[in-house]
Amino acid sequence: MKLEGVYTYLCESCLTLFGVVSRFSVMEDRIDTLTCPKCSKKVAVCMGEGHINYTNHERREESITNETDEISQLPELLTVEHLAAYLNVSERTADEYMGNPDFPLIRLKRSKRVFRDDFLAWLQSKKE
Structure with a gap:
């Protein structure tokens, strides 16, 4: 979670309210006067410092894990x-598994495939 400061400005000429996000607790980022984005007049900080919390969400590729509810997906x-x-292995390792003689592989020309139920049965047999 990231925490950042927000300085709020109010232009008394055109009544534009705007804020500037800065690094939290870094006083060097505070600017006492700014130019209004609407009328270009100088405005001063009006409400001091507030803060916002937000969490960075990185884009995640869809992956299938070995949780039971996702098997149906x-x-x-x-x-x-x-x-x-x-x-949760590399594609090379998965390809090696598919090359095992007891793996229920289906070849479609040069493509390797396996039926979901056959794969799960094969995986279960490895557990025993």
Whole structure:
């Protein structure tokens, strides 16, 4: 979570209220007078410093984890990418798993696929 300061300004000429976000608790970021964005007159800080809290949310690629509720979200035919995301391994490792003789692989020309239920049964057999 990130915390930043907000300085509020009110232009008495055109009654424009605006704020400026700055680094929290850094007094060097405070500017006592600014130019109004609407009428270009000088305005002073009117309400001192407030603060805002926000959380950075990074863009996350959709990935499939091995949680039970997400198993139903897997497609009927799984690719190397699906297996890698589900098992939390690299695509190269998932491709190696698909090369095992006991893996229920389906070849469609040069594409490797596996039915979701067959893959889960194979995975369960590895647990025993």
